Amino acid sequence: MGIYILGIESSCDDTSAAVLEDNKILANVIANQEVHKNYGGVVPELASRAHQQNIIPVVERALTIAKINKKQIQAVAFTNGPGLLGSLLVGTSFSKSFALGLNIPIIDVNHIQAHILAHFIQDDEAEKEFPTFPFLCLLVSGGHTQIVRVDDYFKMEIIGQTIDDAAGEAFDKAAKMMGIPYPGGPLVDQYAKLGNSDTFTFSKPNIPELNYSFSGLKTSFLYFLRDNLKTNPAFIEENQNDLCASIQKTIVEVLMDKLKKASLKTGIKQIAIAGGVSANSALRQAIVDGQNQFGWKTFIPKFAYCTDNAAMIAIAGYYKYLNKDFAMQDITPFTRQ
Ligand code: KG4
Ligand code: ZN
Numbered sequence: 001m002g003i004y005i006l007g008i009e010s011s012c013d014d015t016s017a018a019v020l021e022d023n024k025i026l027a028n029v030i031a032n033q034e035v036h037k038n039y040g041g042v043v044p045e046l047a048s049r050a051h052q053q054n055i056i057p058v059v060e061r062a063l064t065i066a067k068i069n070k071k072q073i074q075a076v077a078f079t080n081g082p083g084l085l086g087s088l089l090v091g092t093s094f095s096k097s098f099a100l101g102l103n104i105p106i107i108d109v110n111h112i113q114a115h116i117l118a119h120f121i122q123d124d125e126a127e128k129e130f131p132t133f134p135f136l137c138l139l140v141s142g143g144h145t146q147i148v149r150v151d152d153y154f155k156m157e158i159i160g161q162t163i164d165d166a167a168g169e170a171f172d173k174a175a176k177m178m179g180i181p182y183p184g185g186p187l188v189d190q191y192a193k194l195g196n197s198d199t200f201t202f203s204k205p206n207i208p209e210l211n212y213s214f215s216g217l218k219t220s221f222l223y224f225l226r227d228n229l230k231t232n233p234a235f236i237e238e239n240q241n242d243l244c245a246s247i248q249k250t251i252v253e254v255l256m257d258k259l260k261k262a263s264l265k266t267g268i269k270q271i272a273i274a275g276g277v278s279a280n281s282a283l284r285q286a287i288v289d290g291q292n293q294f295g296w297k298t299f300i301p302k303f304a305y306c307t308d309n310a311a312m313i314a315i316a317g318y319y320k321y322l323n324k325d326f327a328m329q330d331i332t333p334f335t336r337q
Contacts, residue, residue, distance in 0.1 A: 178244070
């Protein structure tokens with residue numbers, strides 16, 4: 001019999017619970033919060049309330065799917081940050097009480113590390129190959145854009161990162177400017193498939209070392225739309241697919257340029273991607289192309305493990321459990337990395 005870990009994720013606007021037996025996934029349930037769509041972004045207070053509503057049903061569902069009785073759970077791993085305080089408090093408090101009731105340990109998990117460790121989740125895929133250390137991980141989400149050198153499960157070094165907006169924000173803000181509802185990233189991806197990515201070009205940032213910047217691109221996209229709307233008020237509607245394809249191409253090129261540089265600089269050719277934006281089809285394709293172009297060995301997570309989910313929290317918890325790295329009951333969440 002393996003080690004059963006319950007994972008809890010509540011850092012932003014997804015309430016999720018997962019059950020793992022060792023590194024093998026038994027259940028991964030995610031409740032998305034529709035309520036934020038009307039506001040064009042996550043409203044922290046509404047997110048906390050929705051977590052309160054969702055947490056118990058989501059955990060019950062995960063246990064049912066995993067065919068596990070709660071008494072079989074050996075530890076609870078939960079996201080301790082970074083994220084929204086009110087949201088984190090729901091998952092943290094739930095985990096503490098659940099563990100106290102069952103007299104089992106709690107394990108605090110860093111959300112960012114968990115996105116990277118999602119690569120070690122074993123699912124039905126029989127031949128699944130895991131990255132070996134060291135590898136580089138491009139972590140791209142709504143809040144983060146980093147190139148991380150991963151030397152061990154918990155030995156990670158950020159070797160490049162954004163100095164302003166995250167890649168996910170660039171997608172979401174560009175989408176918002178085009179009137180596409182929040183979160184715009186997945187829809188930009190969808191519309192881009194119907195458009196021509198060479199129709200429009202946007203100037204790329206010139207940032208030293210392995211760092212990123214997306215705020216200039218955001219501004220130039222805004223001015224570009226504004227100028228064109230002056231002469232043609234229907235500019236966005238008439239060109240939506242091409243606009244999505246072109247801005248997506250630019251964001252992906254910016255991401256890939258520094259990733260290639262990082263691989264050359266470190267000599268590491270095992271390349272992984274993680275975080276919500278790694279669900280983007282153009283980025284996934286660009287990473288796959290790197291196999292032939294640069295001799296990379298690439299690791300691309302399943303869609304379900306790219307955006308926020310509790311399976312990644314549980315796998316991080318599993319490796320901490322093996323190290324007996326448990327948290328105390330007085331632990332408090334942190335909001336920033
Ligand atoms: O990791 P994640 O679920 O939450 C954070 O921790 O931020 O990432 C969410 C971000 C959002 O900005 C969303 O628009 C973006 O990931 N995203 C995408 C796609 N799917 C999610 N961006 C571009 N293309 C996608 N297919
Ligand atoms: Zn995330």
